[in-house]
Amino acid sequence: MITHVDNVDVLPGVGPKRLDALHELGIFTIEDLIGYFPFRYEDLGERLPSETLDGDKVTFKGVVSTPPVVTRFGKKNQTRFGLLIEHENIRVTFFNQPWLAQNIDAGQEVAIYGTYNAAKAALTGMKMINASTDALDPIYPSSKQITAKTIRHLITLAWVDARGTIASLVPENIRTKYRLLDRNTQIEYMHFPVDMAAAKAARRSAAFEEFFVFQMRLQLLKLADQNFAGEGINYDATAIRNFEASLPFKLTPAQTKVVSEILQDQTRPRHMNRLLQGDVGSGKTVVAALAMYAVVTAGMQAAIMAPTEILAQQHALSLTQLFDHAGLTLRVELLTSGLKVAARRQILEDLENGDIDILVGTHALLQPDVAFHHLGLAVIDEQHRFGVNQRAALRENGVNPDILAMTATPIPRTLSITAYGEMDVSVIDQLPNGRKVIKTTRMGHNQLDNAIAFVKKQIDAGAQAYIVTPLIEESESLDVQNATAMYETMQLAFPQYTVGLLHGRLSNDEKKTLMADFKANRIQILVATTVIEVGVDVPNATVMLILDADRFGLAQLHQLRGRVGRGSRQSYTMLIADPKTDYGTARLDAMVETTDGFILAQRDLELRGSGDILGTKQSGVPEFVVGDPIKDLTMMEIAQQEAITLVSQENWDQQVANQTLVDYLSRTMAHYRHFD
Ligand code: ADP
Ligand code: MG
Numbered sequence: 001m002i003t004h005v006d007n008v009d010v011l012p013g014v015g016p017k018r019l020d021a022l023h024e025l026g027i028f029t030i031e032d033l034i035g036y037f038p039f040r041y042e043d044l045g046e047r048l049p050s051e052t053l054d055g056d057k058v059t060f061k062g063v064v065s066t067p068p069v070v071t072r073f074g075k076k077n078q079t080r081f082g083l084l085i086e087h088e089n090i091r092v093t094f095f096n097q098p099w100l101a102q103n104i105d106a107g108q109e110v111a112i113y114g115t116y117n118a119a120k121a122a123l124t125g126m127k128m129i130n131a132s133t134d135a136l137d138p139i140y141p142s143s144k145q146i147t148a149k150t151i152r153h154l155i156t157l158a159w160v161d162a163r164g165t166i167a168s169l170v171p172e173n174i175r176t177k178y179r180l181l182d183r184n185t186q187i188e189y190m191h192f193p194v195d196m197a198a199a200k201a202a203r204r205s206a207a208f209e210e211f212f213v214f215q216m217r218l219q220l221l222k223l224a225d226q227n228f229a230g231e232g233i234n235y236d237a238t239a240i241r242n243f244e245a246s247l248p249f250k251l252t253p254a255q256t257k258v259v260s261e262i263l264q265d266q267t268r269p270r271h272m273n274r275l276l277q278g279d280v281g282s283g284k285t286v287v288a289a290l291a292m293y294a295v296v297t298a299g300m301q302a303a304i305m306a307p308t309e310i311l312a313q314q315h316a317l318s319l320t321q322l323f324d325h326a327g328l329t330l331r332v333e334l335l336t337s338g339l340k341v342a343a344r345r346q347i348l349e350d351l352e353n354g355d356i357d358i359l360v361g362t363h364a365l366l367q368p369d370v371a372f373h374h375l376g377l378a379v380i381d382e383q384h385r386f387g388v389n390q391r392a393a394l395r396e397n398g399v400n401p402d403i404l405a406m407t408a409t410p411i412p413r414t415l416s417i418t419a420y421g422e423m424d425v426s427v428i429d430q431l432p433n434g435r436k437v438i439k440t441t442r443m444g445h446n447q448l449d450n451a452i453a454f455v456k457k458q459i460d461a462g463a464q465a466y467i468v469t470p471l472i473e474e475s476e477s478l479d480v481q482n483a484t485a486m487y488e489t490m491q492l493a494f495p496q497y498t499v500g501l502l503h504g505r506l507s508n509d510e511k512k513t514l515m516a517d518f519k520a521n522r523i524q525i526l527v528a529t530t531v532i533e534v535g536v537d538v539p540n541a542t543v544m545l546i547l548d549a550d551r552f553g554l555a556q557l558h559q560l561r562g563r564v565g566r567g568s569r570q571s572y573t574m575l576i577a578d579p580k581t582d583y584g585t586a587r588l589d590a591m592v593e594t595t596d597g598f599i600l601a602q603r604d605l606e607l608r609g610s611g612d613i614l615g616t617k618q619s620g621v622p623e624f625v626v627g628d629p630i631k632d633l634t635m636m637e638i639a640q641q642e643a644i645t646l647v648s649q650e651n652w653d654q655q656v657a658n659q660t661l662v663d664y665l666s667r668t669m670a671h672y673r674h675f676d
Helices: 016-024 030-034 148-162 172-177 183-191 196-227 237-245 253-267 284-297 309-325 341-353 388-396 413-417 445-460 476-493 508-519 554-561 582-593 597-608 633-648 656-671
Strands: 040-042 057-073 076-085 088-095 109-117 122-129 137-139 273-278 301-305 332-335 358-361 375-380 402-407 424-428 439-443 464-468 499-502 525-528 541-547 572-576
Touching (some): 196 656, 253 273, 253 424, 284 301, 284 309, 284 375, 284 402, 309 358, 332 341, 439 582, 476 499, 499 508, 541 554, 554 582, 572 582, 582 597
Parallel strands (some): 273 402, 332 358, 375 402, 464 525, 464 541, 541 572
Antiparallel strands (some): 040 137, 057 076, 057 109
């Protein structure tokens, strides 16, 4: 007798070739096979065109109302006929299947699968289906090597034995609470539904099961972190208080709150895995500085990783300044890919000896030859620019340090319970006192002269300005050309001031010098491409003028705007654009209406539509087979709650009722590749 833990090749007809094809689809065991669900059903039930959305793939069952006509043009041809579905008539067109005409006659009952065009009441036929079967026909995702039909056949074979032997993963009390099917019925209805309602119930139960298992894994990862018998960091509280007192400003209450959350976490003998979220300008860097300093007072090292060279350089500079200002002699070093061989070797050597306290860098920090003496904390700045994998890579760097990931991007609920589900979250929910709300205006290119006159007024008053030139997706060299042209224009317009030009083609040293000059106000106007998008901090800059602003995404515009308003002066963002699309206009309007990053992120999702939420893949939302974490967010939240409740019970993993789940998790955790 076949059981669910057997390998699929116990089934008759599965030779080496089919086995390979099944493996390709991720099917290794009978359990994998019966858990391989159809992605849709050929529904021969009642469906009216008026109930069908434009572009839907559907099957209509009806009576042929006009005899088929075949039209030829060259080698191509189309077959057309009318189809009456109850009282609604539509036009059906098949391309290049002329033989169909011989099998179809007016008055005949047929079922046709195709794509529906609602405006034209027309169906582009893809397949004729035998109208006399009533059952739902499950359609499986297949491949070149193995057909959907073969998969279906194998599942039917396996189910003969496996049926009735499948225990449920979701504990019974939870299934009762949310009216979910037991796993056996769920699988049966998935593959062999008696009607659409059964298929839907199965899908709902399967989605919940998938979410629940996922959330259980996250909870187990969290528990593993908490139970990890690592060392708590024994920092010097007095030294930290002194450092805090010597900062050039007083921390905001929100900063104080997150600092204490982080310090508390660090002292525990477990891993810290924390996400720090705070809008642009909320002051995350100094929070990171305090956390890193704490580690150093305990005799360990810290690292901070930034997404760009400019930002890494700036961090190295501002950290050094903060420590110098406090009279502390910490050794902060910068490791970037541009470093000369000898200099790099020296840094790596000193790092390994423990002579360097804080290492600042880009993803160059992740290279295998970078070995710390004793890394206690890794900070990841602008986390959204890195993937989950880089977060994991830092953790795996042998030493497994505490992690503090920072981001200005507000985390939609979907992400906070999937991509960041294993992390604790701290939020800085206020800006430093005395900050004035940045004034944002938008204007057409015909008003550019006025904008430049405004820039002049600001600079005459002692402030500085950024001018960001358009982003040309296809071509970096066009970006540079644009920036260079603007730079020349600005030099003519401002003969009495110094104008700088910053773009991605410059060497790291050139960029470094430019940024230092701008920071020291030796340059008053910085013309730049988006290389300055993230993190750059020059409090004396009060104007951000963005040309062709409609070419930028909302998140980018918000980041760019965040470069000003960092000091006590009133700051301004001017969006120069003549948008050609509604989407472009809507983005600019949103920028003018609010400076709140969370509202903007929300608006961004709405404007983009559910099709491309944050570019789901890049944002790290894991993929699910049945459930959709974006559409079924509430279900995901329920699954998370139930998983938290379950693991908080004492000896939950010893109870008989949970044994199937425990077995399943321990059997599959090893294959689980998302956070490992
Ligand atoms: P972000 O959260 O965007 O990374 P930064 O850490 O770059 O923000 O801080 C923005 C600016 O605000 C910096 O110039 C920083 O020195 C300053 N800043 C940070 N915290 C405070 C505070 N509590 N009071 C006044 N200024 C602050
Ligand atoms: Mg920052």
